[in-house]
Amino acid sequence: DQQVKQNSPSLSVQEGRISILNCDYTNSMFDYFLWYKKYPAEGPTFLISISSIKDKNEDGRFTVFLNKSAKHLSLHIVPSQPGDSAVYFCAASGNSGGSNYKLTFGKGTLLTVNP
C-alpha cells in the first residue's frame, strides 16, 4: 500500500527552464508535505514543506503547490540549474496513533538539468 506516489522515475530539463516534479497521495489525513533532495553518496536534505491547510509555499527558486481535492502536490524549480540535478523525494507526515507521527516517502524522481 503505497500512500505517496511519484509516478515519474526521471525528468530531464534544460538549464534555465522550469522543472516540475509531481507527487500523489492517498491519505487525506496527512498534516504536512515535504520535498527532500538527495545527491549520490549523501543523505537526503530537506528542501521545502507545506502545511495541509495551505495551497502554496515559496522559497527562492522553489515553490510547492498542494491540491487537496486532487490529492496532488508538485514542486516547481525556476530557473533550473545544473546543480539541481539530484533525486527528489516527496514525503508526507501524518499521525500514526496517539502522539506518534510518521513520515512516508515516495520512491523518488531523478531530475537531470542539462547545461
Add this chain to the structure above:
Amino acid sequence: KAGVTQTPRYLIKTRGQQVTLSCSPISGHRSVSWYQQTPGQGLQFLFEYFSETQRNKGNFPGRFSGRQFSNSRSEMNVSTLELGDSALYLCASTFDRVKGELFFGEGSRLTVL
C-alpha cells in the same frame, strides 16, 4: 552544530551474520528514525525512537531491531542477514516530529555476500 553521524559508512557481511549500525543525532534532537534505501524502492521506514522508546515501526521482519540510549544515540541491528538486506541504511533525527523535517546522516552502505 554537528550533523547526524552514522558509523560505519561501509561494511560487507556474509549471509547469516548480524550487523549493528550506529547513529548519533544532532544535539538536542530526541527523535531518531531509520530508513532503508534500495534501488527502485525509495526510502522505506524501519522505525522511530523517541525518548528511548520505539514509537513507530515499519513493515520489516523481526530480524530488524533497534534501540535508543539516554543520550539519544541510536543503534539498529539486523540479524541473520540475507542478500536482500544489501542497502543504504539512513538515520535521521528531528526536533519536530509533527512537521517531519528530518536531518539525515550520510548512511551506512551494507553489502551482504
